Amino acid sequence: GAVVSQHPSWVICKSGTSVKIxxxxxxxxxxxxxxxxxxxxxxxxxxxxxxxxSKATYEQGVEKDKFxxxxxxxxxxxxxxxxxHPEDSSFYICSARVAGPNTGELFFGEGxxxxxx
Amino acid sequence: xxxxxxxDIHITVSEGASLELRCNYSYGATPYLFWYVQxxxxxxxxxxxYFSGDTLVQGIKGFEAExxxxxxxxxxxxxxxxxxxxxxxxxAVGESASGYSTLTFGKGTMLLVSP
Numbered sequence: 001g002a003v004v005s006q007h008p009s010w011v012i013c014k015s016g017t018s019v020k021i022x023x024x025x026x027x028x029x030x031x032x033x034x035x036x037x038x039x040x041x042x043x044x045x046x047x048x049x050x051x052x053x054s055k056a057t058y059e060q061g062v063e064k065d066k067f068x069x070x071x072x073x074x075x076x077x078x079x080x081x082x083x084x085h086p087e088d089s090s091f092y093i094c095s096a097r098v099a100g101p102n103t104g105e106l107f108f109g110e111g112x113x114x115x116x117x
Numbered sequence: 118x119x120x121x122x123x124x125d126i127h128i129t130v131s132e133g134a135s136l137e138l139r140c141n142y143s144y145g146a147t148p149y150l151f152w153y154v155q156x157x158x159x160x161x162x163x164x165x166x167y168f169s170g171d172t173l174v175q176g177i178k179g180f181e182a183e184x185x186x187x188x189x190x191x192x193x194x195x196x197x198x199x200x201x202x203x204x205x206x207x208x209a210v211g212e213s214a215s216g217y218s219t220l221t222f223g224k225g226t227m228l229l230v231s232p
Contacts, residue, residue, distance in 0.1 A: 006160070034219070043207065043222040044161075093160055106220065108153075110160040 006109035023094030030096035123223035140208030
């Protein structure tokens with residue numbers, strides 16, 4: 001199956017700093033990528049839909065100025081958590097959909113765990 | 118709005134015993150249904166999916182699921198559980214209008230396997 005890779009897997013940062021998480025589709029092109037957030041022992045909550053070459057679509061309640069999403073190419077989307085605070089600590093997961101006719105399957109990255117001190 | 122309910126937060130099964138994880142969904146149109154598995158600290162792996170056709174779907178690792186429209190259910194089953202199956206399992210429903218790319222997940226069921 002297709003591979004989606006996230007980097008970094010783990011990141012610890014100080015409060016007030018910004019952190020960038022990358023999501024790459026390694027062996028396919030992804031016109032659309034999705035960013036999810038998962039709290040401990042909770043389900044995945046969709047944060048935003050990222051479309052290559054256009055602005056991301058954010059879900060209700062997600063601060064777009066806080067969580068900056070850039071999808072500059074068909075294989076890379078980035079999530080930047082700006083001015084991170086401890087409440088932003090979470091597990092962030094991206095997923096990607098293959099470009100072209102809808103295949104009906106999303107491929108997920110391995111996740112990035114953010115801890116803000 | 119679509120929603121997914123996984124009524125069991127965690128389930129413990131003896132190794133070699135059968136398994137059934139419950140999933141109920143709420144969606145106005147024909148649902149696109151998925152089961153994912155997540156190991157600790159890992160991303161999600163697709164086990165199986167249902168779009169149309171045969172309501173009994175076979176997946177990887179010996180899992181299967183049955184779509185029952187009358188019960189709005191898509192329960193996951195495995196006849197004989199292995200210790201390596203211990204993980205968290207998520208049921209999800211996709212929006213057909215958007216090409217089932219936007220998924221709504223259930224809260225997950227943690228599977229524990231006892232010796």
